[in-house]
Amino acid sequence: MDFLNALVALSNFVLVPAIAYGSQLALGALGVTLIYGILRFSNFAHGDTMAFGAMVTVLVTWWMQSIGISFGPLPTALLALPFGILGTMALLLFTDRVVYKFYREQKAKPVILVIVSMGVMFIMNGLVRFIIGPGDQRFADGERFIISARDFKTMTGLKEGLAIKTTQGITVVVAVICVIALFWFLNRTRTGKSMRAYSDNEDLALLSGINPERVVMYTWLIVAALAATAGVLYGLDKSFKPFVYFQLLLPIFASAIVGGLGNPLGAIAGGFVIAFSEVTITYAWKKVAKYMLPESLEPSSLAQLLSTDYKFAVSFVILLIVLLFKPTGLFKGKAV
Amino acid sequence: MNETVKNTGLFAIVAGLIVMTGFMQSWNSAILIINMGLISAIMAIGVNLQWGFAGLFNVGVMGFVALGGLAVVLIAGDFTPETWSAGGFGIVLALLLGATTVAAAVMISKKMAKGRARTVAMLAVLVVGFVVYRAVFDPNVAAVEAINPAAAGNIGGLGLPVLLAWPAGGLLAAGAAWLIGKTALGLRSDYLAIATLGIAEIIIAVLKNEDWLARGVKNVIGLPRPVPYEIDLQNDPSFVERAAGMGLDPVMASTLYVKLGYSVLFMVVLLVLLWMAQMALKSPWGRMMRAIRDNEVAAEAMGKDVTRRHLQIFVLGSAVCGIAGAMMTTLDGQLTPGTYNPLRFTFLVWVMVIVGGSGNNFGAVLGAMLIWFLWVQVEPLGIWLMQLLTSGMAEDSALRDHLLDSAAHMRLLTMGVILLLVLRFSPRGLIPEK
Numbered sequence: 001m002d003f004l005n006a007l008v009a010l011s012n013f014v015l016v017p018a019i020a021y022g023s024q025l026a027l028g029a030l031g032v033t034l035i036y037g038i039l040r041f042s043n044f045a046h047g048d049t050m051a052f053g054a055m056v057t058v059l060v061t062w063w064m065q066s067i068g069i070s071f072g073p074l075p076t077a078l079l080a081l082p083f084g085i086l087g088t089m090a091l092l093l094f095t096d097r098v099v100y101k102f103y104r105e106q107k108a109k110p111v112i113l114v115i116v117s118m119g120v121m122f123i124m125n126g127l128v129r130f131i132i133g134p135g136d137q138r139f140a141d142g143e144r145f146i147i148s149a150r151d152f153k154t155m156t157g158l159k160e161g162l163a164i165k166t167t168q169g170i171t172v173v174v175a176v177i178c179v180i181a182l183f184w185f186l187n188r189t190r191t192g193k194s195m196r197a198y199s200d201n202e203d204l205a206l207l208s209g210i211n212p213e214r215v216v217m218y219t220w221l222i223v224a225a226l227a228a229t230a231g232v233l234y235g236l237d238k239s240f241k242p243f244v245y246f247q248l249l250l251p252i253f254a255s256a257i258v259g260g261l262g263n264p265l266g267a268i269a270g271g272f273v274i275a276f277s278e279v280t281i282t283y284a285w286k287k288v289a290k291y292m293l294p295e296s297l298e299p300s301s302l303a304q305l306l307s308t309d310y311k312f313a314v315s316f317v318i319l320l321i322v323l324l325f326k327p328t329g330l331f332k333g334k335a336v
Numbered sequence: 337m338n339e340t341v342k343n344t345g346l347f348a349i350v351a352g353l354i355v356m357t358g359f360m361q362s363w364n365s366a367i368l369i370i371n372m373g374l375i376s377a378i379m380a381i382g383v384n385l386q387w388g389f390a391g392l393f394n395v396g397v398m399g400f401v402a403l404g405g406l407a408v409v410l411i412a413g414d415f416t417p418e419t420w421s422a423g424g425f426g427i428v429l430a431l432l433l434g435a436t437t438v439a440a441a442v443m444i445s446k447k448m449a450k451g452r453a454r455t456v457a458m459l460a461v462l463v464v465g466f467v468v469y470r471a472v473f474d475p476n477v478a479a480v481e482a483i484n485p486a487a488a489g490n491i492g493g494l495g496l497p498v499l500l501a502w503p504a505g506g507l508l509a510a511g512a513a514w515l516i517g518k519t520a521l522g523l524r525s526d527y528l529a530i531a532t533l534g535i536a537e538i539i540i541a542v543l544k545n546e547d548w549l550a551r552g553v554k555n556v557i558g559l560p561r562p563v564p565y566e567i568d569l570q571n572d573p574s575f576v577e578r579a580a581g582m583g584l585d586p587v588m589a590s591t592l593y594v595k596l597g598y599s600v601l602f603m604v605v606l607l608v609l610l611w612m613a614q615m616a617l618k619s620p621w622g623r624m625m626r627a628i629r630d631n632e633v634a635a636e637a638m639g640k641d642v643t644r645r646h647l648q649i650f651v652l653g654s655a656v657c658g659i660a661g662a663m664m665t666t667l668d669g670q671l672t673p674g675t676y677n678p679l680r681f682t683f684l685v686w687v688m689v690i691v692g693g694s695g696n697n698f699g700a701v702l703g704a705m706l707i708w709f710l711w712v713q714v715e716p717l718g719i720w721l722m723q724l725l726t727s728g729m730a731e732d733s734a735l736r737d738h739l740l741d742s743a744a745h746m747r748l749l750t751m752g753v754i755l756l757l758v759l760r761f762s763p764r765g766l767i768p769e770k
Binding site: 041042044099102110111112114115116118119120121122123124125126127129130131133134246247249250253254257261305307309310312313315316319320323324327 | 391393395466519520523525526527529530531533534535537538541544545678679683686687690741742745746747748749750751752753755756759760763
């Protein structure tokens with residue numbers, strides 16, 4: 001039995017990737033949940049909004065790299081991120097003005113808005129593919145690792161290495177900053193409070209003189225910032241490919257629903273629940289078990305519950321379980 | 337202008353567009369558009385049942401279509417006794433064990449009183465069941481996949497006529513729809529959308545990864561056809577003679593003959609399903625469905641079991657999509673799980689239904705033919721347009737190359753714009769519901 005090595009192996013293959021992935025999902029789910037809370041529909045275009053924000057950032061990053069701007073050991077994309085956020089804000093405000101506003105004034109049923117968001121998804125998807133193409137794009141630069149597996153081994157003398165990629169560290173730091181800023185905004189500022197009031201009870205909020213169009217505009221602006229950040233972080237950590245963002249829609253929705261739609265705290269919790277389940281269920285536990293169990297009990301197979309190709313199935317099954325037993329989510333979301 | 341004239345006119349316009357393709361491009365591509373258009377029309381009828389009749393939002397069309405394709409492999413693929421003796425029965429046994437486990441867990445959750453004992457019992461059943469399932473499943477899968485992996489390696493089919501696979505595809509899709517409907521219906525409408533989105537991704541993941549089932553991404557090719565092969569026709573002297581009599585060369589004549597054969601088969605299925613959907617719409621059952629759609633609370637107060645009726649129509653609509661999926665795989669003659677893309681198979685069908693007119697079966701058919709035509713033609717049109725726009729630029733301009741390369745992605749953009757325009761300015765579609 002070798003507890004330390006087991007712990008390091010576990011952190012390296014499960015904890016660190018899951019925390020990074022969970023932060024990305026949480027940022028995505030926050031956007032979905034805010035739109036749901038304020039505008040009251042499930043936004044199917046969210047994945048492609050993330051892709052758009054990431055795309056703008058990628059383009060600006062390339063431009064910065066070409067004229068020699070760099071951010072030292074950190075990826076240049078962080079410098080380009082504000083431009084990505086601005087681009088996404090412009091896009092979302094434009095779609096709201098041209099598309100969603102009409103249905104809001106009509107007081108259309110939520111499901112109509114969902115279908116409309118599907119049309120927006122088509123357009124954004126087409127736009128991203130049109131501008132940057134459907135292929136994989138690399139835009140990460142700077143130091144690759146905060147600590148690499150080999151350094152860790154020489155440092156500690158353990159058999160297992162622990163590698164933390166720069167992108168993983170950045171993901172967590174940026175996500176924490178975003179979440180703190182968001183909660184400060186929602187709980188402390190006047191606009192944030194009016195947003196929460198509008199989400200809780202629309203009629204009451206209107207009666208007390210809250211301007212709905214202002215609330216909606218701020219929602220889109222925040223969602224744009226969250227979506228672009230989530231998109232860039234995911235792209236830095238994995239790689240940028242338009243179709244992948246569309247596929248992220250499922251785990252993001254699962255996170256938002258598991259946490260309770262419309263509840264920001266729930267979205268964060270949901271993101272980590274989904275990320276940890278995906279990673280633990282698709283991880284081959286043999287390596288950890290090797291250190292923890294006596295030799296006679298060592299598993300002969302990989303001890304992997306499901307192959308990694310089924311990671312979507314994991315988020316889906318968790319979604320189903322929550323829907324069956326607690327339809328409003330772990331944290332109390334909007335009622336059915 | 338009365339309604340019949342207008343609708344006939346709309347169908348005539350679409351027919352005219354396809355005939356124009358025949359004259360301007362080739363008759364082969366025109367008939368290809370018709371064939372896929374007919375299949376899309378059946379998918380659109382399925383979605384229209386769910387959305388137009390009952391207001392259910394299903395974004396998992398792709399999954400049900402893929403299940404229909406799987407049915408073709410399982411029903412019409414070659415029967416291989418050696419794979420069955422090697423591990424086929426073992427796999428079936430393992431799947432039954434897995435199903436029993438889930439059923440037992442559901443039984444426990446229903447029968448036992450709420451509390452810690454129930455949770456422990458359920459977890460125990462699930463864990464033990466999963467271990468037993470994997471223990472039976474894994475070796476048998478390995479055995480099956482080891483048999484001739486280059487050309488087969490899957491359990492094969494039953495060797496039955498391929499036409500039987502069409503209703504079987506419907507049944508398979510219906511089964512999956514029942515499972516998903518049972519959990520997600522009765523909750524708010526967005527949840528069904530997300531649940532169906534998920535099930536579709538999972539079905540595709542299963543098809544891609546379970547090599548024993550349908551060879552995964554290695555694809556199953558050479559599926560049997562309900563129509564003769566071109567090469568046989570070309571070697572048939574009487575066919576060559578008849579073709580010559582019509583002034584066609586044998587190669588051209590045989591390809592047209594085969595494609596038209598498919599068109600006739602598809603047309604028959606479409607007409608039968610269209611007739612059934614029309615009868616359902618006019619029946620008391622159809623009126624009840626629309627009553628539920630328009631006001632669930634009132635319908636429930638009248639004693640209608642809303643969730644049950646929703647489940648019923650959800651299963652029916654998905655079955656229709658499954659049939660269409662089986663037909664499509666038959667037309668292709670191969671099952672290629674890698675080509676299933678939600679934008680193409682789920683969202684495009686939605687555009688068809690909404691553009692055609694949700695709630696109207698003829699609208700769904702018209703929308704399907706029109707949108708399929710546009711889907712096929714927008715790409716060459718886009719490239720042509722781009723060439724026109726960029727003709728003023730320098731030959732070696734990077735922007736020009738990029739624009740020309742990207743023109744192929746115009747399709748998604750166009751479909752999105754069409755969907756939004758129809759929703760905004762003509763939300764009831766081309767042929768509105770009566």
